[in-house]
Amino acid sequence: xxxQRRLAILAVAWMSALxxxxxxxEDLEIVVTRGYDARTKxxxxxxxxxxxxxxxxxxxxxxxxxxxxxxxxxxxxAREMLSQPTSQEGVFYRDWxxxxxxxxxxxxxEPVAGGRIRVSFSLFDIVQGxxxxxxxxxxxxxxxxxxxxxxxxxxxxxxxGIKGIFSTKIAFVTRQPxxxxxxxxxLQVADADGQRARTVYQSDEPIISPSWSGDGRRIAFANxxxxxxxxxxxxxxxxxxxxxxxxxxxxxSPAFSPDGRYLAYVSSTEGNPxxxxxxxxxxxxxxxxxxxxxxxxxxxxPDSQSLIYTSERGGxxxxxxxxxxxxxxxxxxxxxxxxxxxxxxxxxxxxxxxxQTEGRFHVAAMDLASRNVRVLTxxxxxESPSIAPNGTMLVYATKRGGEGxxxxxxLDGQVTSQMPSIYGDVIEPAWSPYLN
Amino acid sequence: xxKSKLIQAAAIxxxxxxxxxxxxxxxxxxxxxxxxxxxxxxxxxxxxxxxTTEGEQSVTSEFQAxxxxxxxxxxxxxSEIRTEFRTVLNAHAMNLVANPNMSIVLEGHADERxxxxxxxxxxxxxxxxxxxYLMLKGAAASQIDTVSYGEERPVALGSTEADYAENRxxxxxx
Numbered sequence: 001x002x003x004q005r006r007l008a009i010l011a012v013a014w015m016s017a018l019x020x021x022x023x024x025x026e027d028l029e030i031v032v033t034r035g036y037d038a039r040t041k042x043x044x045x046x047x048x049x050x051x052x053x054x055x056x057x058x059x060x061x062x063x064x065x066x067x068x069x070x071x072x073x074x075x076x077x078a079r080e081m082l083s084q085p086t087s088q089e090g091v092f093y094r095d096w097x098x099x100x101x102x103x104x105x106x107x108x109x110e111p112v113a114g115g116r117i118r119v120s121f122s123l124f125d126i127v128q129g130x131x132x133x134x135x136x137x138x139x140x141x142x143x144x145x146x147x148x149x150x151x152x153x154x155x156x157x158x159x160x161g162i163k164g165i166f167s168t169k170i171a172f173v174t175r176q177p178x179x180x181x182x183x184x185x186x187l188q189v190a191d192a193d194g195q196r197a198r199t200v201y202q203s204d205e206p207i208i209s210p211s212w213s214g215d216g217r218r219i220a221f222a223n224x225x226x227x228x229x230x231x232x233x234x235x236x237x238x239x240x241x242x243x244x245x246x247x248x249x250x251x252x253s254p255a256f257s258p259d260g261r262y263l264a265y266v267s268s269t270e271g272n273p274x275x276x277x278x279x280x281x282x283x284x285x286x287x288x289x290x291x292x293x294x295x296x297x298x299x300x301x302p303d304s305q306s307l308i309y310t311s312e313r314g315g316x317x318x319x320x321x322x323x324x325x326x327x328x329x330x331x332x333x334x335x336x337x338x339x340x341x342x343x344x345x346x347x348x349x350x351x352x353x354x355x356q357t358e359g360r361f362h363v364a365a366m367d368l369a370s371r372n373v374r375v376l377t378x379x380x381x382x383e384s385p386s387i388a389p390n391g392t393m394l395v396y397a398t399k400r401g402g403e404g405x406x407x408x409x410x411l412d413g414q415v416t417s418q419m420p421s422i423y424g425d426v427i428e429p430a431w432s433p434y435l436n
Numbered sequence: 437x438x439k440s441k442l443i444q445a446a447a448i449x450x451x452x453x454x455x456x457x458x459x460x461x462x463x464x465x466x467x468x469x470x471x472x473x474x475x476x477x478x479x480x481x482x483x484x485x486x487x488t489t490e491g492e493q494s495v496t497s498e499f500q501a502x503x504x505x506x507x508x509x510x511x512x513x514x515s516e517i518r519t520e521f522r523t524v525l526n527a528h529a530m531n532l533v534a535n536p537n538m539s540i541v542l543e544g545h546a547d548e549r550x551x552x553x554x555x556x557x558x559x560x561x562x563x564x565x566x567x568x569y570l571m572l573k574g575a576a577a578s579q580i581d582t583v584s585y586g587e588e589r590p591v592a593l594g595s596t597e598a599d600y601a602e603n604r605x606x607x608x609x610x
Contacts, residue, residue, distance in 0.1 A: 206588040208552045227541060227583040229556070250560055250584055253553045266553070268584075271564065273557040294557040310554055316513070317554055338513075341551045354551055361549060381595075383551050402593070428552065 036414055039074040040102055040159060042067060046078055047107040047121070048086035056141065059119055060107060062148030063155065066166045066193065069408075070156070070393075071415030076101060088122060088131060096126045103132075103159055107151075116140055119147055123155050132158050149191065165388045168192045169432040170395055171200075171210040171219055172406060175425040178204070187221055189236065192388075192431075194406070194419045200236060210430040213256040219430075220254035220263060231265050244278060244285075246270075253296050257304040264288075264298035264307055275309060277324070288322065297341045302348045308332065310340045319353055333366065335373045341384065345391045345411075352376075352385045352394055352411075363396050365411060376413040386431040387411075395429040502527035506608040508566055509601065512547070515561040517569050525566065528608055529573030536576065542566050543607040544584040545591075547600035552586055559584030566606045 044067070047060040067073040078084065082095040086108050096104055107121035120136030133154065139147050146167070153164030174186045185207040190197035201207065205224035212219055220233045229250035234241035245251045246269025253266040263278040275288040275295050288307070289295040294317070297310040301321075311320045319333040319342040333339040338356035345352070348368070355364035355375060363377045363385045379398040387394045391411060398407050400418070404425035407418045419426070508521045517525065532538055544563030546555035563582035571577060592599035 206585070208556070208586075208588075224585075224588075227581060229584070249582065250556060252556055266557070268557070268560045268564075273560055294554065294561060296557045297551065297553045310551075317550070338550065340554050356550070381548065399595075402595075 036071055039072055042073045042103045043076040043101045044105040045084045047109050050110040057144035059144055059148040063152045066152035093126055093129045101126050112138055121151055163390050165192055165390050170429055172429040173207045173427050208428055209253050211255050212432045214258045214260050216432050216435045222252035255299050257300045258302055259304040266296045299343050301344055302346055308342045345387055346389055352387055376409050384428050386429055388431050389434045395431055397427045397429055499527055503531055508606045510562055510604040515565045517565055525569050529570045529575050532575035532579050539579045541609045542582045545603055545605050546587045547603040548587045556584050556586035559586045562606045
C-alpha cells in the first residue's frame, strides 16, 4: 500500500460554477410522500422582521420545512391562525386550543449594528399553557440558515425527547453526462435538507462510497484513477487529501472506526477483494481476510471493536461480523437471497442493509436481539442506506424514471420522502455524524 | 509483417489446440475448425514453417474472427467462464503466447442490481477469472492487467433481463 499526500486543487472551483445553480433551491426540496397518521400539531407563526430590506432566509420557514419533513408534525398554515403573535404577551393559549394545537413557536428578527441580525424565539406547550424554552442569538445574514437548523434541533428535542438532525450534513455523489459516454462526477456535501450543496471533489471517473469520520471533519471515498481505484481521505476544511492504493486491482469501500484510529477498506491488490485495516498512527495496513470469496463493504460497530461486512463465503452475499481482537467471524443474516452493505445504528441495537427478496432490492433493518428483519422501503434497486445520527431515519439511493434519486425513510418504515435533483443522477448518500 | 507472421504462428498453434480438444469435448463451431486443420496434427508435434496452404489461410481468418470477439458474458452474480466462451478465450491466450510483447487489459463489469461496492468486487472477480483462464492457457501474468468498472459503465441502459445480461461482461482491450 502506498500513501500519497497531495493538495486538492478544486477547493474553490465549486463556488463560481455552482453558486448560480444553487440559488434555485426549491428544486432540491424534499417531498414527503408518506407520513404518520397521528402527527403532533405544531404552529410556527411567521417571525417578525424589523428591518427594511427582505431577508434571503426566513428562519420560521426553515423551521417549518424541517419539522414538516420528518413526517411527525402537522403544521398549521399561517392563514388559519387566529392571531400571529411575535412576543409572549400576544400568546393566548385559548386561541391555539380552539385550533387543537399542541405546540406553538414564535420569534422575532431585528437588525443590529454591523448588518447582523438578532433572532429570538420561544416554544410554548399549549396543552399545559407554559413557555417551554426560548433564546436569542445575533448572527450574520449568511448564518441565518444555520441558526434556523439549530432552533429546529432544539424544538425537535424538546417536543419528542430525541435530538434533532437538522444541523447535520449529507454527502452524496452526482453524475452528469458531459458528452456521449462521458460523465462528470462530483462528491458533494449538503445540509441534511439537501440545500447548500458544495462540491468537495470532482472527477470524470466514477466516485463511490463516501464515508464520514467520527468527528465529521474528514470524508473518505473511492475514485477510479486511470486503471486503478484509489481510496481518498480528504479533510473537508482544507481540501487536503491522502490516498491509499494498491499496485494491482482496486482499492475501495473505506470506513472510519468511530474512535478515529482506523480506516477499514477493501483491496484486490493480492488478487481477490479482501478486507484491510489501515492504522492512522502507524501508517500501516493489516490484511483481515484471506480466502477466494468476495469480502467487501466493511463498517465498524459503535465501539470500534468489530466490523460487519458483506461476504459471499456462504455462496451468496450475506452480512458477517468479525471481532477485531479474536478475528472470530459470525454470520448475521440468513433471510433473503442476498444481504449487502450493512451499517450499525449508533446505539448498536440494529443493522440496516440492502436486502434482496424476490428479485427486488430493498432497504431492511434487523433487530440484533431478536434477529427480526423488517423491509422498510417499497422502492426497488435501493442502494447505500445511511442512518441519521439520532437513529430515527435513514437516507438511501434509489431509481426513479431511470435516474438516481435520494430517498428518506423512518426506521419504522412509516415516513418516506424523496429529493428530486437538478444534477442528473444522485447516488451514494452518506449521513454525517452530529457536527457540534 | 512480423505481426501477421506471429498471428499466423498463433493460428497454427490454435488449430492444433482445437484439433486436440475437438476429440475430447468441443462440438459445433470447433468441429468446423477441425475440418480445416490440414497443416496441423493432433499430436504436440508442431512445425511453424509449413507452407502456406488453403487450409492454413482459412485457419488464420477464422482465428482472426475469434480474436475480433472481445466480450465475454456472465451469469447473474457469477464469475465462472461459460463454456461457450472458451474457444474465444483460447484464441486470445494463443495470441498472447505467440506475442510475448503484447499485453491486454481486462475490463470487468456488472449489472446495476446490488450495491456498487459488491458490483465493483464482482467486476474484478470476472476480470480475474478471465485472466486466470488465459494464464492457464499459457499467457504470462505480466501481459494481463485487470480493471473493474463495477456497475458504473453499462452498455445497455434499460432495466430488463436482456439489458442486464449485456452488462455482465468482461471486455478484452488490446
